[in-house]
Amino acid sequence: MQIDHPILQFKNVSISYTPGKNAVNHVNADIKKNRITAIMGPSGCGKSTLLRAINRMHELYPDIRISGEILMDNRNILKMNPMEVRRMAGMVFQRPNPFPTMSIFDNVIAGYKLNGIRLKKKEKEEIVETCLTNVGLWNEVKDALFKKGTFLSGGQQQRLCIARALALKPEVFLMDEPTSALDVTVQAQILDLLREMQDRVGASIIMITHDLGVVAEVSDKVAVMYAGRKVEEGSVEQILFNPQHPYTKALKGCIPHLQRTPSSGRHRLHEIPGMVLGMAELGKDRCSFYERCPCGKPECMEHNPPAKAIDAGHEVACWLYS
Ligand SMILES: Nc1ncnc2c1ncn2[C@@H]1O[C@H](COP(=O)(O)OP(=O)(O)O)[C@@H](O)[C@H]1O
Ligand code: SF4
Numbered sequence: 238m239q240i241d242h243p244i245l246q247f248k249n250v251s252i253s254y255t256p257g258k259n260a261v262n263h264v265n266a267d268i269k270k271n272r273i274t275a276i277m278g279p280s281g282c283g284k285s286t287l288l289r290a291i292n293r294m295h296e297l298y299p300d301i302r303i304s305g306e307i308l309m310d311n312r313n314i315l316k317m318n319p320m321e322v323r324r325m326a327g328m329v330f331q332r333p334n335p336f337p338t339m340s341i342f343d344n345v346i347a348g349y350k351l352n353g354i355r356l357k358k359k360e361k362e363e364i365v366e367t368c369l370t371n372v373g374l375w376n377e378v379k380d381a382l383f384k385k386g387t388f389l390s391g392g393q394q395q396r397l398c399i400a401r402a403l404a405l406k407p408e409v410f411l412m413d414e415p416t417s418a419l420d421v422t423v424q425a426q427i428l429d430l431l432r433e434m435q436d437r438v439g440a441s442i443i444m445i446t447h448d449l450g451v452v453a454e455v456s457d458k459v460a461v462m463y464a465g466r467k468v469e470e471g472s473v474e475q476i477l478f479n480p481q482h483p484y485t486k487a488l489k490g491c492i493p494h495l496q497r498t499p500s501s502g503r504h505r506l507h508e509i510p511g512m513v514l515g516m517a518e519l520g521k522d523r524c525s526f527y528e529r530c531p532c533g534k535p536e537c538m539e540h541n542p543p544a545k546a547i548d549a550g551h552e553v554a555c556w557l558y559s
C-alpha cells in the first residue's frame with residue numbers, strides 16, 4: 238500500500254459565490270492516499286465549499302467561480318466529466334439522505350443506475366450484500382431489503398448512505414460532518430466504521446468536522462481552515478499536541494475541559510473572543526485572525542501570511558513563523 242502518495246492535490250484553489258469575495262482563498266494542500274484527513278475550522282470558513290468542489294457540486298450554483306487546480310492522479314478534476322468525477326469521489330452528507338422513493342436494496346446500487354451502468358441480478362445482489370456487510374448493516378436489514386431506506390433509524394440511514402458510496406468503489410470518500418446529526422452512541426459506531434474502512438480496504442477519506450474529539454478519534458492528518466484559508470496542517474499529533482497557529486491553539490483551549498466558575502458552580506465552556514470576519518473582509522491581503530489573535534501586531538494587517546513548513550508534514554500560515 239502506497240501510503241504517502243497524494244490522492245488529491247489542491248493547487249491555489251479559490252472559490253467565490255459573489256465576484257471578488259472568496260469563500261475559499263488560495264488553498265494548497267496534498268491529501269494523502271489511504272488516510273483519514275480531517276478538515277476543521279469554524280462555521281462559514283469554507284470547508285463545505287472546498288469539499289463540494291471536489292465532486293463538482295459547485296456547478297449547481299450558477300454564479301460560482303473557481304480557479305486553480307484540483308488534481309486526482311495528476312488529472313485536473315475541474316476539467317473532467319462530472320459524472321466520472323462523482324464515481325471517483327463518493328460523497329456522504331451531514332444528514333443521512335437515502336433516496337426516499339427507493340428500497341434499501343435500490344439505494345445501495347443507485348450510483349450504478351445514475352451512471353447508466355446495467356448490472357445482472359446476481360451482480361446487484363452481491364454488491365448489496367458486500368456493501369451492507371462492510372457497513373455492519375447486513376444482519377440488521379437482510380430480511381427488509383425491499384422496504385424503503387427511510388424506514389431505518391438515523392444511524393442505519395447514514396450507514397446505508399456510506400454503503401451507497403462504497404458500492405461504486407470510489408478513489409476517495411468525501412464526508413461533510415457525517416456524524417454531527419447523530420446521537421453520541423451512533424456517532425461512535427460511524428467513527429468505528431470509518432476506521433475499519435481505512436484499516437480493511439485502505440479507504441482515503443476527507444472528513445469535515447468542527448469537533449476536536451472526532452479529529453482525535455479517527456483522523457491521521459488535519460487541515461485547519463479559518464476565513465477561507467488553510468492556516469495550519471499536520472499530523473493529528475502535531476495539531477492536537479503541538480498546535481502552532483494562534484487559532485489552532487485557541488481552539489485547543491476550547492476543548493471541553495469544562496471549567497467550574499467559582500461564583501455559580503456551573504460549568505462554562507471556554508470560547509475564543511471576538512467574531513469570525515464578515516464576507517466583505519474575506520480574501521483581503523491581511524491576516525484574517527488579527528482581531529481575535531493575542532499575538533497580533535499591526536504588520537499582520539499588511540499582508541496575508543504565507544504557509545511555512547516548520548517540521549516534517551507540519552505547515553503554518555502566520556507571521557510569527559514567516
Ligand atoms: N450557496 C451559497 N451561496 C452563497 N454563499 C454561500 C453559499 N454556500 C456558502 N456560502 C458562503 O460561503 C462561505 C463558506 O461557507 P461554507 O463552505 O458552507 O462554510 P463551512 O462549511 O466551513 O461552514 C460562507 O460565508 C457562506 O455564507
Ligand atoms: S499573522 Fe499575526 S495576527 Fe495572524 S495569527 Fe499570526 S500572529 Fe496572529
Ligand SMILES: [Mg+2]
Binds near residue numbers: 284285286413
Ligand atoms: Mg459546512
